[in-house]
Amino acid sequence: MRSEQRLQGRCEVPAVRRGCQGTGIGSLPREIHLKDFRTERAANPSHRRQRSGNPVSNPAESYESYMVPALFAPWASQLVQRANPQPGERVLDLACGTGVVARLAAPLLGSKGAVTAIDLNPTMLSVGRAAAEGEGLDIEWRRGRAEQLPFADCSFDLVLC
Numbered sequence: 001m002r003s004e005q006r007l008q009g010r011c012e013v014p015a016v017r018r019g020c021q022g023t024g025i026g027s028l029p030r031e032i033h034l035k036d037f038r039t040e041r042a043a044n045p046s047h048r049r050q051r052s053g054n055p056v057s058n059p060a061e062s063y064e065s066y067m068v069p070a071l072f073a074p075w076a077s078q079l080v081q082r083a084n085p086q087p088g089e090r091v092l093d094l095a096c097g098t099g100v101v102a103r104l105a106a107p108l109l110g111s112k113g114a115v116t117a118i119d120l121n122p123t124m125l126s127v128g129r130a131a132a133e134g135e136g137l138d139i140e141w142r143r144g145r146a147e148q149l150p151f152a153d154c155s156f157d158l159v160l161c
Contacts, residue, residue, distance in 0.1 A: 060123040064098040064131060076100040079160055080108070088112040089157040095119055095146050099128030099139060101160050106137045116140040116156070118149070 079101060085091050087110035093102035096117035106115045117139055119125050125141045132139045144150050146161075 060127040094161040
């Protein structure tokens, strides 16, 4: 049954009201303008300066500075485009790391929407919180485990990971 639902593009997570729409294959239903982290960061290399002065002392800062622009932001952009969050929806970024998915989804939700980002690692959350504040985004950051979510059923319209 679950494999049939997956093939039909539906997800069933108790905390989510709507399932994923579509199969994730083919063209997107409409264009969505998202930030291009690679271009923005290439133009301004100041993001690579480590707050701690030692790139090894804070792996979360290194992750945000090097891994996110090179590897994760392009995939996060695709994920958000395909999930197509709507204004007013409540979105959960599960196992968010530094919250690149949450930061891409937040501007699409308008003033009535909300994004919650949850991760087990407090350092990743701290770096993500600082990045979101620097971008002027309102995201709720929570520490927690994906297998023990601290939310009631139907708390979110969309869950991304």
